[in-house]
Structures are given as C-alpha cells and as structure tokens.
Amino acid sequence: MDLSRLHHLAVEAMRSRGLLPAFAPTALQEAEAARHAGPQRPGDIRDLRHLTWFSIDNDDTRDLDQLSVAEPLAGGAARLLVAVADVDAMVRPGGAVDAHASINTTSVYTAAGVFPMLPEALSTDLTSLHEGQERLAVVVEMVVQPDGGVAASELYRAAVLNRARLTYERVSQWLDGADAALPQLPQVPGLAQQLRLHDALAAQLRQWRHQRGALNVSTVSARPVFEDGQLVDLRADEKNRAKDLIADLMIAANGATARFLSHRGFPSLRRFLQSPRRWDRIEALAASYGTTLPTEPDAVALDHFLTRRREADPQGFADLSLRIVKMLGPGEYAAAAPAATHLGHFGLAVSDYAHSTAPNRRFPDLVTQRLVKAALAGDPPAYAFEALLEIARHCTLQEDNANRVERQVLKAAAGWLMQDRIGETFAAIVTGAAPKGTFVRTARPLLEGRLVRGFEGADVGDALQVRLLAVDPEQGFIDFERA
Known part of the structure; x- marks a missing residue:
C-alpha cells in the first residue's frame, strides 16, 4: 500500500467521523492574507529576544509551539520561562480559519500524513516559533524551588527569538553522555548550560509530582516507516530523556496557566482525568x-x-x-468556574491543569490563550462559561474521533503489512472489552486488532497469546483468535 491510497483512506475516515480533511477556500485565503499582513505588535509587550530561547521537538516537526529558557537563582531555585506561540494574534475569532479549527479542534496525525488544525501558511510559518525568527508569544514565568514546587508564577506577552531548534533524539543522547553532535552548541553561547539546567529542573518538577502520586508510566506508540513511498515497518516511538524534559516543563506551564485564570476570576477549560472507575x-x-x-x-x-x-x-x-x-x-475537557477545585488530573497528580502550550495543534489551547490575553488586557473573558461548556464537550468528542481516525488508518497500514503473516502467533494485551468487540495490541510489530475467537472472559489489561486469522487492509480489519 502506497501513501496515496493511505491518504484517500484517511480522508474518507475523517469525513465519516465529522472531521474536515481540507480547508475551505475562504480559510486558505484568510490565512494567506494574515501571513502577508504579519502580526500587529502591540506596545505593551516585553522584549525578550535577547534571551537564549530554544526549542526541542521531533526532527520533522514544523509547527513549533513552545520555547523555553531558565536562569539559576539563590538557594538552588531557578526561574523558568516557557514561551507559547501567540496564535491568537493571527487567527481572528469568528473567522474562516477559526471556524475550521473549532470544528476539528485538533490536528490529526495519521500514517498517511498530518491534517493540520490551522493552514500551513500559519501553523508551519507565521505562528511557528522557527529558529532565527522573531515571534510574539505568551510567556509563563515560574520560580521553581529546589524541591520542584512552583513557588510563584506570572504570565505576560513578549517578543521572543528561537536561538536553537533542537531534536528529542539528539538532545536525549547528549544528556545521556553519548557522542551526539549538537551543532548549535558552539554557535549559541550558554546553550549547553541551558540544557543541563533544564534537565535538572525537569527532574525536580517530576519528583515533586511523583511524591504526590503522578503516575510513572511509559507507553509506546506506533510510528509508520516508509521507504520510497511504501510502508515497510511499524516501529515503537518510545519516550526518551528529552521528551520527558519537555513534558515536565509543559505540565508546569499548564498548571500555572490554570491557576492564573482562576486567580483573575476567569472561567477556563480544564483537562480532567477522574479517579479510576475500574x-x-x-x-x-x-x-x-x-x-x-x-x-x-x-x-x-x-x-x-x-x-x-x-x-x-x-x-x-x-x-x-x-x-x-x-x-x-481517557482524559476529557471540562469547563471550570473560577473557583472550581474538583477538576484535577489523577494521572498527573495536579489539581489545576489547562491545556495551553500547543495552540497550533489544539483548539482548547487557543481558547485558553484568548482567555489569558483578555485577562492580561483587563477585558471581560473571551468566552462565557456556557460557551466553554459546549466547547469542552465538542473538543472531547472530536479528540475521540481524531484518535479513531488515526487508529483506523494505522490499522489499514498494518493490515497491508501483515497480510503475509496469517497463522503466526503474537504476544498481546487486551486494550478494549465491550459489547461491540474485544481488541488486543501486539508488541512486535506494534498494532491493534480484534479478538474474534476466544474473547470470552478477556478484560482490559489481560495479557494473551493470539494467532492472526485474517486481515483486510482496505477496511482496516485485523482479526485474531486466542492461541
């Protein structure tokens, strides 16, 4: 199966689940007009372009949402700044681009390619924090104590400049002491010290959360591998030290953002994971x-x-x-009144958590950014609480639809990859058990299929041996029986 056939499958899967696979001409025109006009730089922002900002992301990522920089303070504390791309400055509320984003609510990452939430004229250009490009941002500034607690925080708008675009794999190898070349190190004074300080801060933030019950899990996802336009493998896209570093910084920034809105008396969108029902x-x-x-x-x-x-x-x-x-x-989105205290995140062990650090890719983050900017400007909330209730419901629904599309396209790719392995036995884990069917995930290759025989008594989390019975790449069906 080549990329063109996979792309067609992805488009049809999105349409069937209420997601828009393409932008309306008016949205593309609006994005191009915004790109040519450029952002309007207000006079009430801080000029922080001189700081040693840097980004860490996947090597193929073009929509860069965050930068960070830190400085040590007395007594082992440190000041940590996370800059989030000011997407709202280029996406007009109620416009055609905003309408598309509010329908899909997320970028959709499939084995056939990415279907971005925002047109690439914005998400991979003017609202992306590219190396060497001046950008507007919303900055979350935090004072991190030696024990990893965030003692104080503030939010403000600023002009920033990415000094170094780094990748997870190379930074992780460098932090682990491997012979990994980081060509930006000699070019950006102080970058090595920044990386070491960030690594230490991330460890402190992580330890603080783990002491309060943040779950120490390590899951993997499948990454399709193509050669000359043909699928050749499904490999595990595993976590590493640099990915953990960025995740810990973003969790801290998201928590500080939620508390900021609460302290200003604003409603907010929260990311919520209740205590386990099972x-x-x-x-x-x-x-x-x-x-x-x-x-x-x-x-x-x-x-x-x-x-x-x-x-x-x-x-x-x-x-x-x-x-x-x-x-x-799964987690979900929920609207929170200003004084809400019941919408915590069980897995992260935080009581205040609002997605805010990826506004190029997630609509809840763009909504949160608009609320923050309204609070900073002394304006009324950009969204009423009743509107946030509907946005939360729709974003949770569309996130689930996007996940289903991603799984469907991945299963189509996996079905094609497995069609010559009928009869083989694999180690698997039950990932879903409901009246509509029982589903399992194999480790090598990393894929999910349906258990059509021997599913009686199987429940989520059970470890099984399964035998491949049949595949249908076009339909994305992969059928197993208990071995």
Whole structure:
C-alpha cells in the first residue's frame, strides 16, 4: 500500500467521523492574507529576544509551539520561562480559519500524513516559533524551588527569538553522555548550560509530582516507516530523556496557566482525568505481582507499585503501563468556574491543569490563550462559561474521533503489512472489552486488532497469546483468535 491510497483512506475516515480533511477556500485565503499582513505588535509587550530561547521537538516537526529558557537563582531555585506561540494574534475569532479549527479542534496525525488544525501558511510559518525568527508569544514565568514546587508564577506577552531548534533524539543522547553532535552548541553561547539546567529542573518538577502520586508510566506508540513511498515497518516511538524534559516543563506551564485564570476570576477549560472507575481491576493487576493496593483509588500507592515494577522488569514495563493506562480511561475537557477545585488530573497528580502550550495543534489551547490575553488586557473573558461548556464537550468528542481516525488508518497500514503473516502467533494485551468487540495490541510489530475467537472472559489489561486469522487492509480489519 502506497501513501496515496493511505491518504484517500484517511480522508474518507475523517469525513465519516465529522472531521474536515481540507480547508475551505475562504480559510486558505484568510490565512494567506494574515501571513502577508504579519502580526500587529502591540506596545505593551516585553522584549525578550535577547534571551537564549530554544526549542526541542521531533526532527520533522514544523509547527513549533513552545520555547523555553531558565536562569539559576539563590538557594538552588531557578526561574523558568516557557514561551507559547501567540496564535491568537493571527487567527481572528469568528473567522474562516477559526471556524475550521473549532470544528476539528485538533490536528490529526495519521500514517498517511498530518491534517493540520490551522493552514500551513500559519501553523508551519507565521505562528511557528522557527529558529532565527522573531515571534510574539505568551510567556509563563515560574520560580521553581529546589524541591520542584512552583513557588510563584506570572504570565505576560513578549517578543521572543528561537536561538536553537533542537531534536528529542539528539538532545536525549547528549544528556545521556553519548557522542551526539549538537551543532548549535558552539554557535549559541550558554546553550549547553541551558540544557543541563533544564534537565535538572525537569527532574525536580517530576519528583515533586511523583511524591504526590503522578503516575510513572511509559507507553509506546506506533510510528509508520516508509521507504520510497511504501510502508515497510511499524516501529515503537518510545519516550526518551528529552521528551520527558519537555513534558515536565509543559505540565508546569499548564498548571500555572490554570491557576492564573482562576486567580483573575476567569472561567477556563480544564483537562480532567477522574479517579479510576475500574480501580478493582487495577487492584487485581497489582495483586498478580504480589502488591496490595488500597481499596480506594490512591495515586501515590499506584505510582509506588509502578516504580517497583519499572525497576524489576524494565523490558516489560511498557506493556504494564499500557494495561494501567487503559484501566484509567481517557482524559476529557471540562469547563471550570473560577473557583472550581474538583477538576484535577489523577494521572498527573495536579489539581489545576489547562491545556495551553500547543495552540497550533489544539483548539482548547487557543481558547485558553484568548482567555489569558483578555485577562492580561483587563477585558471581560473571551468566552462565557456556557460557551466553554459546549466547547469542552465538542473538543472531547472530536479528540475521540481524531484518535479513531488515526487508529483506523494505522490499522489499514498494518493490515497491508501483515497480510503475509496469517497463522503466526503474537504476544498481546487486551486494550478494549465491550459489547461491540474485544481488541488486543501486539508488541512486535506494534498494532491493534480484534479478538474474534476466544474473547470470552478477556478484560482490559489481560495479557494473551493470539494467532492472526485474517486481515483486510482496505477496511482496516485485523482479526485474531486466542492461541
């Protein structure tokens, strides 16, 4: 199966789930007009272009949403600044681009390519924090204590300049002491010190959350590998030290943003993960490893169990993580009144959390950015609480639809890859068990299929041996039986 056939499948899958695979001509025209006009730079922003800002992302990413920079303070504390691309400056509320973004609510990442939430004239050009380009940003400034707690924070608008565009793989190798070349190091004074300080800050922030029950999981996702336009493999896209670094910084910035809006008396969109409904299944899983968990959901106890399992079986930890993640269930968006205290995130062990650091890719982040800018300007909230209720519902729905499209296209690619392996046996984990069917995920290659025989009694998180029965690449069907 080549990319063109996969792309056609992706387009049809998006349409069937209420997602727009292409921009309306008016949206493209509006984006081009905005790109040619450029952003209007207001007079009330800080000029921070002189700082040693840098980005870390995938090597093929072109829509760069965040930069960061830090400085040590007395007593082991540090000041951490996270700059988020000011997408709102180029996307007019109520315009054609905004309309498309509000329908899809997210970029869709498929094996056939990316369907961006914003036209590329913006997302990969004028609203992307490219190296060497001056950009407007919303900055989250935090004082991080030696124990990883955020002692103080403030938000403001600023002009920034990306000094170095770095990649996860190379930074991770460099931090691990491998012989990984970072050509920007001799070109950007102080960059090496920034990377080491960031690595230390991320570890402190992570430790602070883990002490409060942030879950120490490590899942993997499938990355299609193409050669000359043909699919040749599905490989695990695993976490590394640099990815963890950025994740820890973004969690801190998202928390500070949620608290800022609450303190200003503004409603907000929160990312919410309730306590597990299937805690009994998690208890049973831990018991199978000889660990007794409390009868009520307890994030600290669960994280202690996960930490011990990571140390005891690092090779099998990704599979265990997947089982736990499936039992926890998906996160969702929720509208929060200014004084809301009940919308925490169980997996991250934070009580205030609002997606805000990827406005090129997620509509909730753009909504949050507009709320922040209104608060900074002394204006009324950009969205009423009732509007946020509907936005939260729609964003949760569309996120689920986008995930389903991504899985469907990946399964089509996987079906083509597996059509010559009928009858082979694979180790698998049950990822879904419902009246509509039981689904499993194999580790090598990394793919998901349906358990059509021997599914009786199988539940989410169970480890099984399965045999490949049949595939239909066009329909994305991969059928297994219990071996």
